[in-house]
Amino acid sequence: MTAPRRASATGGGRPVRADALRNRARVLEAAEAVFAEHGTTASTEQVARRAGVGVGTVFRHFPTKEALLEAVFVARLDRLATEADALMSAEDPGAAFFGFFARVVDHAATKNALSAALAEAGVDVRASTAGTGRELRRALGALLGRAQEAGAVRSDVGLPEILTLLVGASQAAEHVGGDAGVRARALAVVFDGLRAAPDPSP
């Protein structure tokens, strides 16, 4: 899930130096902070400065800005997936599901690149199995299933619909952002829709 201890998959690779590992972690942390604060258009040099490192070091570990962005996205989504997994043992499946949903949206309102990461994860839904955010989709799907079994969420929506709603809510929170009250009321509308009976009128 984190950094490789040996370079090649052949097994006979050389051990990675300690400073290299440390710097890789620093760069990743700095990249998360910088992209959260200034958006994905922030320059690689900004990331390097924040990490206390030269640009060459950044590109050594992440050969492309796109690769760096993807690493940041994966880290965030995996962290969210871990949170979702922790909620699987909660008493109230409905509260667990809706609470997680709301938490993601709240985070998106303050962290700049989160909705982009979610969007990328959402895109992969249509494509196929693998790709960024697979863990999050699995964990969210489990939360959803449990909530549906408990009757807290209507049974005629699937994971793709939930992901679309989550991406939309997160992006709205990130770009409209400002008023937390408005955001909460808009989210309540979506939640009511998710609790509603499977469509009374065509």
Add this chain to the structure above:
Amino acid sequence: MTAPRRASATGGGRPVRADALRNRARVLEAAEAVFAEHGTTASTEQVARRAGVGVGTVFRHFPTKEALLEAVFVARLDRLATEADALMSAEDPGAAFFGFFARVVDHAATKNALSAALAEAGVDVRASTAGTGRELRRALGALLGRAQEAGAVRSDVGLPEILTLLVGASQAAEHVGGDAGVRARALAVVFDGLRAAPDPSP
């Protein structure tokens, strides 16, 4: 709503040349097409080429790329406002409101910069009165009010919440995009939430 016939507000300005007016319109049209196709990161030169015009001409009419973007946004939002106004005379206020909402989202799924324009319009909600998208907010508010009077939309949501939902739905449609069925079902959830009773359980 469109181009000024005279340059200054003093009233004694000189008339604008015909070719200047024609080129301004061409540039705006080209900008709309290019930004819809390639997003707001498309270069000014691309716009100029599409308009069959030099870059100098683009900058003559829109002194900044931001100004050009804003002009495109205003044009789109005003067009949407006109559509909304036309729906004010529809028989079924609920169908008019939901139909307009769905139409905006559908457009956002194919046109690239629309959700950005909507987001900018939504941002102004918190700020104050004037700004981009004022007309759209007025028209959408009227549609909403009529739908609420008819009992088609719950009475405890206001225009800010509706705008937030519209921005979120549009951005989700633009960025997740792909599957129209998923999009329709996710939108149906939001609509059910808007029809729901004003919150049965806290």
Add this chain to the structure above:
DNA sequence: AACGATTCGGAGTGATCACTCCGAATCGGA
């Protein structure tokens, strides 16, 4: 301690972009 391998740092490179400037082309009133 000493040495070879690995990693670091950051000036340098080439590409791109928004924007400027001015001679050439065009317009429209006389």
Add this chain to the structure above:
DNA sequence: TCCGATTCGGAGTGATCACTCCGAATCGTT
């Protein structure tokens, strides 16, 4: 038709960005 005013066109400018390259610094092993 003629002429002054206005607009056009697009090469040029400066800034910024992703990415490269290589001498210097650091690591880990013997």
